[in-house]
Amino acid sequence: MSFKTLSAAAAIQLDKELMSTGAYSIDQLMELAGLAVAHAIYKQYPPSTTPNQASKTLVQDFTPSKLANRVVVLVGPGNNGGDGLVAARHLQLWGGYSPVLYYPKKSKSNQLYSSLLKQLQDLEVPEISSLEEVLAVIDSPQTSLIIDSLFGFSFKPPIRDPFQDLIKHLAHSHGKIAPIVSIDIPSGWDVENGPVDLDINPAMLVSLTAPKPCAAHFHNENRVHYLGGRFINKQIAVKYGLEEIIARYKGDDQVVKL
Amino acid sequence: MSFKTLSAAAAIQLDKELMSTGAYSIDQLMELAGLAVAHAIYKQYPPSTTPNQASKTLVQDFTPSKLANRVVVLVGPGNNGGDGLVAARHLQLWGGYSPVLYYPKKSKSNQLYSSLLKQLQDLEVPEISSLEEVLAVIDSPQTSLIIDSLFGFSFKPPIRDPFQDLIKHLAHSHGKIAPIVSIDIPSGWDVENGPVDLDINPAMLVSLTAPKPCAAHFHNENRVHYLGGRFINKQIAVKYGLEEIIARYKGDDQVVKL
Numbered sequence: 001m002s003f004k005t006l007s008a009a010a011a012i013q014l015d016k017e018l019m020s021t022g023a024y025s026i027d028q029l030m031e032l033a034g035l036a037v038a039h040a041i042y043k044q045y046p047p048s049t050t051p052n053q054a055s056k057t058l059v060q061d062f063t064p065s066k067l068a069n070r071v072v073v074l075v076g077p078g079n080n081g082g083d084g085l086v087a088a089r090h091l092q093l094w095g096g097y098s099p100v101l102y103y104p105k106k107s108k109s110n111q112l113y114s115s116l117l118k119q120l121q122d123l124e125v126p127e128i129s130s131l132e133e134v135l136a137v138i139d140s141p142q143t144s145l146i147i148d149s150l151f152g153f154s155f156k157p158p159i160r161d162p163f164q165d166l167i168k169h170l171a172h173s174h175g176k177i178a179p180i181v182s183i184d185i186p187s188g189w190d191v192e193n194g195p196v197d198l199d200i201n202p203a204m205l206v207s208l209t210a211p212k213p214c215a216a217h218f219h220n221e222n223r224v225h226y227l228g229g230r231f232i233n234k235q236i237a238v239k240y241g242l243e244e245i246i247a248r249y250k251g252d253d254q255v256v257k258l
Numbered sequence: 259m260s261f262k263t264l265s266a267a268a269a270i271q272l273d274k275e276l277m278s279t280g281a282y283s284i285d286q287l288m289e290l291a292g293l294a295v296a297h298a299i300y301k302q303y304p305p306s307t308t309p310n311q312a313s314k315t316l317v318q319d320f321t322p323s324k325l326a327n328r329v330v331v332l333v334g335p336g337n338n339g340g341d342g343l344v345a346a347r348h349l350q351l352w353g354g355y356s357p358v359l360y361y362p363k364k365s366k367s368n369q370l371y372s373s374l375l376k377q378l379q380d381l382e383v384p385e386i387s388s389l390e391e392v393l394a395v396i397d398s399p400q401t402s403l404i405i406d407s408l409f410g411f412s413f414k415p416p417i418r419d420p421f422q423d424l425i426k427h428l429a430h431s432h433g434k435i436a437p438i439v440s441i442d443i444p445s446g447w448d449v450e451n452g453p454v455d456l457d458i459n460p461a462m463l464v465s466l467t468a469p470k471p472c473a474a475h476f477h478n479e480n481r482v483h484y485l486g487g488r489f490i491n492k493q494i495a496v497k498y499g500l501e502e503i504i505a506r507y508k509g510d511d512q513v514v515k516l
Binding site: 021022023024025027028031032035038039042043046090093094112114115116118119122123124230231233234235249251252 | 279280281282283285286289290293296297300301304348351352370372373374376377380381382488489491492493507509510
């Protein structure tokens with residue numbers, strides 16, 4: 001599998017271009033990106049096939065009525081987190097999934113993220129408030145899927161708390177916890193070079209707009225890779241060398257498996 | 259087929275609620291609504307089945323390279339028009355359709371509509387500037403589909419020019435032109451009571467959020483009715499009596515055929 005990738009610098013430039021001369025609002029792009037992530041999850045992990053979909057066992061006390069097919073959504077402080085919030089909303093609206101949020105570092109000044117959170121609160125999506133609790137929920141056999149929307153292509157190390165302990169836990173728990181779906185970048189990975197040291201090992205990656213260079217380190221037989229964010233026009237595709245990859249979308253699908 | 263409908267007053271109230279306490283932005287809602295319209299069109303009129311998809315005959319001179327499977331998008335001055343602009347963008351991005359716009363009354367102060375238009379211009383979607391030309395294009399056998407995104411649930415008569423002549427033409431041409439897909443309300447119809455006098459006769463209606471009362475006058479054996487705009491939460495559904503109708507959505511579909 002080979003494809004053109006977008007460097008971190010190019011991805012930042014492309015995003016700027018979409019929102020300046022391209023006239024897209026961040027609300028629009030984030031809605032399409034998060035919706036694409038949710039569609040990719042639905043394709044790869046439809047409600048009927050996730051491990052504990054039929055389970056009605058009640059554990060924990062923050063969401064007694066909604067534990068079947070639990071999806072833990074780990075939300076970072078920036079746009080990658082925003083994509084996760086949108087994906088969580090669509091999964092909840094569709095039914096068959098029970099998203100729970102862990103969103104420890106909320107921006108106080110960003111109206112969009114506050115709005116996305118309010119939309120989830122109105123859908124009664126529960127929120128976990130402490131690191132200890134989220135680690136326990138991650139380890140619980142009641143959890144079917146973990147969405148990693150912590151850091152995206154503009155992430156620069158170091159990872160600060162509580163994300164450092166969270167990512168360490170995810171990395172140490174490989175094979176013992178539910179599959180991880182990373183949005184755009186597996187959090188903790190270097191955007192260009194991939195795994196750095198002790199890194200999480202996602203089962204699935206959803207690249208947005210185009211894969212970033214670290215995605216080249218992602219492929220092996222057990223991993224699945226989707227592309228979403230079907231919104232760039234021909235001129236932008238030509239400018240960034242993305243014509244081949246965006247031509248892979250089929251019909252009216254918002255995502256494509258690479 | 260029976261279903262709960264939303265009166266014009268209730269639809270206006272629900273929209274206000276989504277954008278105030280519901281914390282949705284108009285950008286988000288319009289993106290989801292327009293995307294749903296495009297998906298419904300794709301389901302009902304996929305590119306391979308539309309009459310002249312294979313035709314490469316060149317007529318008219320405003321879009322010489324893009325006449326196969328032409329979709330004429332009639333864009334009104336308000337939010338219904340905005341939904342049409344978003345739908346046109348997704349159809350163009352997906353390929354297999356060649357949307358052309360007629361958007362005669364552009365708001366000078368609405369940034370969102372200007373942005374949606376710019377996104378289409380960047381995708382090289384052509385625009386027809388005169389009523390005479392759009393009437394000729396509507397009548398052309400090269401046109402496969404007509405999207406009526408002229409007026410929505412907040413429309414109040416009278417219809418002003420150039421829309422009056424346009425709607426008259428559509429009404430008089432019934433059976434002689436391509437199928438019309440109306441967004442939310444068949445333009446010219448009374449939102450509550452349906453057809454008024456000389457009205458257009460759409461082949462397909464895409465209701466958004468919930469059908470409006472006039473949709474009850476829509477059904478007959480040759481017409482198809484879709485619902486899109488899958489974004490209301492349970493409390494709002496309960497408040498407006500929409501639980502049954504939104505429960506009809508399946509899987510991760512953004513639209514459902516009623």
